Amino acid sequence: MHWADYTAMRLSEKYDSQVIASGITPSGEFHIGHLREILTAEMIHRACLDSGKKSEYIFIVDSMDPLRRVYDFLSDDYEKYIGFPLANIPAPNPDGTPNYNGENYAIHFLKPFLDALKQIGVIPKVVMNHETYENGDFAEKIDLAIINREEICEVIEKISGRELPEGWYPYNPVGSDGSMDGVIVTGYEKPYVYWTDRKGINGKSDIRKAEGKMPWRVDWAAKWGVHGITCEPAGKDHGAAGGSFDTGIPICRILGSEPPGKMVYEWIQLKGSGPMSSSTGNTIGPIEALGLVPPEILRYVIARTKIKKHIDFDTGPSLFEMADEYERLVSNPPDDKDLSKKKKVARDTALGALRLSQVKRGDNPSLSTAGVSFRHLAMLAQIKSDDDDIWRSLNKSQHLDGKPNQVLINRLSRMRNWIDSRHFPEEARIKIQDIITxxxxxxxxxxxxxxxxxxxxxxxxxxxxxxxxxxxxxxxxxxxxxxxxxxxxxxxxxxxxxxxxxxxxxxxxxxxxxxxxxxxxxxxx
RNA sequence: GGGUCUGUAGCUUAGUCAGGUAGAGCGUCCGGCUCUUAACCGGAAGGCCGCGGGUUCGAACCCCGUCAGACCCGCCA
Known part of the structure; x- marks a missing residue:
């Protein structure tokens, strides 16, 4: 059984309808690693629907999170915005300076990512977290968190093993200058939190507005309750013992809601160069990847791998194998003659991955194949600059009968992009010799x-x-x-x-x- | 230090939750297509399931230990 189907089955034992969630902080360019967060959740959501259950998929954008530091791609002008909610600061220009006339920082990075998601068939209900604060939906949770401050503090210290600073408060107000750094809470009288900021200015924040936020570990637990989340797969960084998932569970209960079950996925790494990181430039953007790889193949990369295995994403030779494996699986699916238990399980898993790789839910996988292997197409694309020559050649080799379908046309156009990019593997490159050795x-x-x-x-x-x-x-x-x-x-x-x-x-x-x-x-x- | 996950053929892996003869793809090698598209078709070789112990009639799978790798216990998907 496919992992998404298994999870869906488990979830249906607990709840009649599901709210599956993903959450990402838009602190910079989105990268392909974020796709695992999104697709892991979205595939579980689809599996729930496929089993005939109700399910909703929401993507929570942590737009209320503060800017933590001046990242490499930002100019020094951003120094003054450290500690500001991402929704409240201007987006950077290409040169890293703030664009005061444009959209906000969070939206700026979110938009292209949502476009990429659309291309791979993911249409989430997007929740901007700062809006949840703004419209007062968190007020009750914030109130409970403040009332139970001691208990929450104890939970975090005990489970995470770290000591919280003196005067720790489960609410960080935005100070007079817009930053949440260095603001000290001096009192609480529902619905106002009173504070003194780093400039010594006193003020108050209305917990029904976006005038402050709960710290990460509490914020997450509160979101589970507010949105009624039944499943939110978390990256392994959150999933470690003592991590935010472990503290979130009891905190969620303190705040009066039942937390989702713990579910942890591994990271995607770029082959040979360690984990993805926006700050080191070690990334491939989802848009860039979609320029090279067909969306169903990108989905398949995630779908075929169990969530606890790490994925080496590689636009080199292994992408050929992955794509050809997909084609093979579609055109030559494992048969069900052999009823041995293990083979049946393996077959169901493979077919499940195929089903969940479709851009549109419920589409027949055979509509998504090109009938030509990536390798073969890569070769043809390099030796023929005219597309029509390629269609003729494919007709001759009996890969194609008549005119190419849209899938094949798209594949070729992406293949040409790939060949022109630095990501195309050298081994597959046809090199015309200048002179004989x-x-x-x-x-x-x-x-x-x-x-x-x-x-x-x-x-x-x-x-x-x-x-x-x-x-x-x-x-x-x-x-x-x-x-x-x-x-x-x-x-x-x-x-x-x-x-x-x-x-x-x-x-x-x-x-x-x-x-x-x-x-x-x-x-x- | 404490903890989580991973370890199966040269590579990528299925099978581990419900113990019952280790499956697949890629790659390699050989052959075919009356001989050249890196296409296509057929066949073969290749595994002390990280290691050691235990439970069991029977262990890749359960239990204990151990080794290696990744990660977490500030922030990160």
Whole structure:
């Protein structure tokens, strides 16, 4: 059984209808790691719907969280905004300076991410956390938190093992300058929290407004109650013993609600370079990734992996395998003849991953395949610049019957982007040789050399089409009585530096007569 | 120091929650397609399931220990 289906089954034992949630702080550019947060939750949500139960999926944007520091992509102007809620500060310009006439910081980073989510078929109910404060929905929880301040304090200290500072308060008011840093609470009289800020100015915050927020560990627990969340998968950083999930559970109860069950997922890493981090620039944005990888494949990367396994995201060779695995699974699904328990489980898991990878829920996976492997398409895209040539070639190789469908057209366009990007794996790149290496020259026999020389003469005169080139290779090899394989190998060594490759006549046709003859003459003279 | 997760073929992994002969894909090798698209088709090799103990008629799976890796106990998906 697929993990999402299993979770859905478990959830349905506890609740009749579900509210599945994700939460992210929009402190910077969103990266592909955030997609795991989103998709893990969204797939559970879909699994609930697929099992015939009611479910809602909400995406809580932690827009009330403060700016913690001046990140590398921000200019020093942001120094003055440290401690401000992200919803209250201006978005950065491309050069990192604040854009005072534009949208706020949280929205700025959120928007492109939501566009990416739309492309992968995720349409959440978006909740801006600062609005939940603004409209007073947190007031009751804040009141309870303040009343039970001692108990919450004890819970955090006991479970997380860290000591809270003297005078810790489960509410951080926004001070007179807009920052929550250094504001000391001096009293509480519902609905007002009284404070003195770092400038020594006194004031009060209305807990029914966005004039302050609960600290992270309390805020999260309060959200569970306010939104009636029944499931919120958390990154492993929150899931560790003593982490915010563990303290959230008792705090949620203190605040009068029943917490969701603990569920923890692993991180996505960029292969070989450790965890994603906006600050080190070690990222791939969801938009960038979607320019290269079809959305259903991106979903599949998440769906095929159990949530407790870490994923090495890699736009190199393993992406080929992943995509081809997807195609295979669709076109050749595991059969159900064998009823052994384990095989049945494996089959259900694979088919579940496939089902949850569809951009639109309920779509037939076979509509999402191109009928051509990534590898093959990558090769064709490199040797043919005209799309129509590719469709012709695919018809000839019987990958395609007639005109390409939209899926295939999209795949090709993404493939071209991928090839043009720095993410395309070098191993898959077709490299036309400038000049033959000494090593390769040794591999060429005198017979092969004769063949190449005579071919050179012929190629100077013929009409430059793939068909003509191919026919001349064939006829010449018969004329001078060289094994046809040998003849091709010689050409591959000369032009690609390998002993095998894609149809050589296509490549010669694509690079042109002049270039081809140049390579040949440079190598043999 | 305390804790969580992960460890199965060269690689990616299924199977662990409900113990019953270890499955798959990629890669590799061999062969076919009357011979060149890196396409397509067929076959083969490859596993003390991290290691040691225990429970059991029977353990990849349960229990104890141990090793390795990742992560958490300020902030992070």
């Amino acid at each position: 000494k090593e390769n020259k040794k591999k060429i026999s005198s017979k092969q050399e004769e063949f190449l020389n005579q071919l050179f003469t012929k190629l100077e005169k013929i009409e430059w089409t793939e068909k003509e080139i191919s026919e001349n290779i064939t006829s010449l090899s018969s004329e001078i009585d060289i094994n046809r394989r040998e003849a091709y190998v010689a050409l591959y060594i000369l032009i690609l530096g390998t002993e095998y490759g894609p149809r050589i006549a296509s490549i010669m046709n694509e690079i042109g007569r002049e270039e081809t003859l140049k390579i040949m003459s440079k190598s043999f003279q």
